[in-house]
Amino acid sequence: MSINTKKVIKNAYRISKVRGQTALRIRVPGGHIETRFFALIDEIASRFGNGTAHITTRQGLELPGIDFERIPEINKMIRPLLESLGLDREITDDGYPSAGTRNICACIGNRVCTFANDDTTAMARELERAVYPNDLHFKIAVSGCPNDCIKAALNDFGILCTVEPVYDASRCIACSACVETCAKAVTGALSLRDFSVLRNRELCIGCGECIRKCPTGATRRSPEKSYRLVIMGRTGRKNPRMAETFLKWADRESIVKIIQNGYAFAQRHIDRSLEKEHVGYIVDRTGFATFKDEVLQDVRLGEKVIVAKHIQWGGYRYTSDAGFR
Amino acid sequence: MGYQLSREQFDRFLDRLQDDYRVFGPALDSDKGAFSDTDRITYKNIRRLDDLELNRKSYFSPKEIFFPIRETLFRFCEGEPTVPQIDDKKIAILLRPCDSNAIDRLDAIFLENGPFEDFYYKRRRENVRFFLIECATGFDSCWCVSMNANTTKRWDVAFRFGEDEILVDVKSEEFLPYLDDCPQKPFEIRFIYENTKKVRVPEVGEVTLDHFAHELWNEYTARCIACGRCNTSCPTCSCFTVLDAPLGAEKKMGERWRAWAGCHIDGFTDMAGGHTFRQSRGERMRFKTMHKINDYRKRFGKHQCVGCGRCDDVCPQYISFARCINTLSDCIEEGKRK
Numbered sequence: 194m195s196i197n198t199k200k201v202i203k204n205a206y207r208i209s210k211v212r213g214q215t216a217l218r219i220r221v222p223g224g225h226i227e228t229r230f231f232a233l234i235d236e237i238a239s240r241f242g243n244g245t246a247h248i249t250t251r252q253g254l255e256l257p258g259i260d261f262e263r264i265p266e267i268n269k270m271i272r273p274l275l276e277s278l279g280l281d282r283e284i285t286d287d288g289y290p291s292a293g294t295r296n297i298c299a300c301i302g303n304r305v306c307t308f309a310n311d312d313t314t315a316m317a318r319e320l321e322r323a324v325y326p327n328d329l330h331f332k333i334a335v336s337g338c339p340n341d342c343i344k345a346a347l348n349d350f351g352i353l354c355t356v357e358p359v360y361d362a363s364r365c366i367a368c369s370a371c372v373e374t375c376a377k378a379v380t381g382a383l384s385l386r387d388f389s390v391l392r393n394r395e396l397c398i399g400c401g402e403c404i405r406k407c408p409t410g411a412t413r414r415s416p417e418k419s420y421r422l423v424i425m426g427r428t429g430r431k432n433p434r435m436a437e438t439f440l441k442w443a444d445r446e447s448i449v450k451i452i453q454n455g456y457a458f459a460q461r462h463i464d465r466s467l468e469k470e471h472v473g474y475i476v477d478r479t480g481f482a483t484f485k486d487e488v489l490q491d492v493r494l495g496e497k498v499i500v501a502k503h504i505q506w507g508g509y510r511y512t513s514d515a516g517f518r
Numbered sequence: 519m520g521y522q523l524s525r526e527q528f529d530r531f532l533d534r535l536q537d538d539y540r541v542f543g544p545a546l547d548s549d550k551g552a553f554s555d556t557d558r559i560t561y562k563n564i565r566r567l568d569d570l571e572l573n574r575k576s577y578f579s580p581k582e583i584f585f586p587i588r589e590t591l592f593r594f595c596e597g598e599p600t601v602p603q604i605d606d607k608k609i610a611i612l613l614r615p616c617d618s619n620a621i622d623r624l625d626a627i628f629l630e631n632g633p634f635e636d637f638y639y640k641r642r643r644e645n646v647r648f649f650l651i652e653c654a655t656g657f658d659s660c661w662c663v664s665m666n667a668n669t670t671k672r673w674d675v676a677f678r679f680g681e682d683e684i685l686v687d688v689k690s691e692e693f694l695p696y697l698d699d700c701p702q703k704p705f706e707i708r709f710i711y712e713n714t715k716k717v718r719v720p721e722v723g724e725v726t727l728d729h730f731a732h733e734l735w736n737e738y739t740a741r742c743i744a745c746g747r748c749n750t751s752c753p754t755c756s757c758f759t760v761l762d763a764p765l766g767a768e769k770k771m772g773e774r775w776r777a778w779a780g781c782h783i784d785g786f787t788d789m790a791g792g793h794t795f796r797q798s799r800g801e802r803m804r805f806k807t808m809h810k811i812n813d814y815r816k817r818f819g820k821h822q823c824v825g826c827g828r829c830d831d832v833c834p835q836y837i838s839f840a841r842c843i844n845t846l847s848d849c850i851e852e853g854k855r856k
Contacts, residue, residue, distance in 0.1 A: 303553065303554045303555055307553050309553075309554060310554045311554060311555075312555065354554075356554065362588070363586070363587065363588055364587045364588070365587070365588060365777070366587060366588065366750070366759075366777040366778045366779065366780075367761065367777055368746060368780075368783050368784075368785070369784075369785075370745065370746070370783075387763040387764070388761045388763055388775065388777070401554070404552055405552050405553070406745065407552070408745055408746040408747045408749070408750040408780070408783070409578075409587055409750045409778070410550070410552075410558070410560070410577075410578070411587075413550055414549060414550065414551075414554060416549065418554075
């Protein structure tokens with residue numbers, strides 16, 4: 194059997210532990226899929242796979258137990274799935290054009306969730322169109338609010354949808370519902386002085402809890418949406434770590450542009466002697482300052498935006514498992 | 519006097535009113551819901567027919583127009599108080615019969631309850647004119663008929679908003695000049711006489727002390743989160759608290775405000791010395807229920823609740839006040855059978 198594994202992997206098929214068998218990796222941007230595709234997925238799994246589907250850690254679907262020779266046939270069948278991505282490119286019968294950039298994850302977002310500050314599915318799909326196909330191994334996730342249920346903090350680029358509260362003292366009854374919820378469940382950014390609410394903008398993370406809690410509509414949503422961008426979080430075998438905040442109160446256009454610039458940054462600096470190098474390790478080599486300069490190129494950040502001056506990532510290193518010594 | 523107005527004629531009517539009146543009505547506040555990408559119907563300044571949203575119920579009632587959420591009662595400096603001036607332009611409010619009745623309930627509290635009239639309420643209330651919106655079908659969450667609040671005689675001008683024409687009945691002569699060039703047509707406003715939602719209200723005297731201690735309230739201790747939305751959206755909740763805000767380095771100046779308060783909100787029954795009368799949320803629900811359908815009625819001969827259903831619409835815990843009243847009635851019936 195002759196299989197070009199690199200080509201197969203790039204085509205979104207896995208080299209599995211069972212010789213001769215692969216698994217198809219279906220992209221589901223934002224983890225939201227039209228159920229009309231279930232029949233197609235069922236047909237592929239039943240006819241060519243082992244009749245099962247794995248819901249992947251990145252919200253995709255993986256159909257195992259497929260013989261390699263079935264790939265061309267399956268690629269024709271999945272054309273509607275590719276078309277549904279809405280990419281700005283011609284869709285062929287050749288299956289997925291790349292698999293490096295991982296499925297873009299999102300929580301259920303404001304189509305359903307009361308906490309969410311934006312439509313995360315729509316944002317994930319917009320980002321998919323902006324960055325896919327691409328062979329670079331990037332992980333991107335969108336969370337509807339700073340609760341970060343999707344764990345954007347473990348991605349190379351994590352987007353937390355935020356909202357800046359707008360306060361109208363003339364509607365405030367000084368019930369303290371916002372102050373208390375912020376103090377107990379968030380950052381304590383709010384305080385009551387002379388029966389009016391003061392907000393510490395540095396402490397405020399834009400979660401929107403104060404807006405949800407207000408019984409009179411004294412605290413409302415700002416007309417513009419805003420986003421916090423957290424970067425270079427990861428798991429892995431060397432130095433797993435949470436992402437750190439790069440930008441706060443950024444607009445959507447800037448976020449998309451910065452992520453696209455992130456790809457260009459990685460292309461410029463990647464160590465090609467390695468099989469693959471994750472973007473976080475590239476930033477570790479170049480330093481945050483270089484990364485920052487390059488990704489902010491041609492980005493017109495609004496006046497509200499705050500940019501991190503320095504970032505010192507933490508996490509742990511397996512080479513210094515101090516607890517065992 | 520009846521009139522038939524085209525949409526353009528109605529807009530011109532509003533236009534002509536602007537010099538003498540501020541006109542308020544239910545309008546769409548897009549993107550202003552508590553959840554993202556949601557809207558809310560609120561009372562706003564109306565300048566054109568298109569500003570009005572008549573297919574959905576307003577989240578808050580019109581009471582905030584003449585009973586401000588927060589109001590400065592007086593300012594003081596070295597013992598000299600001054601009462602703030604108010605805009606004394608007349609106010610026309612587009613409202614439905616339930617809200618017209620709700621204002622009657624507020625009037626009773628502020629103007630007829632005890633020997634003193636509430637000066638602050640009265641000076642704004644005197645400027646209010648009622649533009650009644652015909653409401654012959656209601657909304658799914660309304661129970662105005664059960665509360666005898668479905669009809670009203672209290673209006674200055676009544677409107678039926680049709681697709682292409684607006685029928686108008688003018689009862690107050692002060693509005694005739696604004697319509698003098700409009701075609702006349704006799705028109706009589708209709709009311710709603712049956713809601714989908716029906717509430718059985720206990721008769722005064724049927725509610726006894728046993729019902730105060732009844733276990734039915736425990737459910738609300740478990741469910742209510744004391745957010746206060748039922749109070750702030752209610753057109754008849756009239757409670758307020760008084761706050762003193764000091765100003766200046768020496769704190770010798772200041773303002774005394776009053777702001778809405780609500781019996782479900784923490785702190786409502788806090789006393790000097792730290793005592794709180796109604797700790798549990800079930801007790802707060804009981805207090806509200808009794809006031810809305812029993813105690814107020816004993817005093818004024820009518821229900822305070824007008825069945826607008828806003829409390830049911832806005833409760834984040836899906837607590838239904840209508841169901842609560844029915845549950846209380848069931849308990850009373852059950853007690854009678856025993």
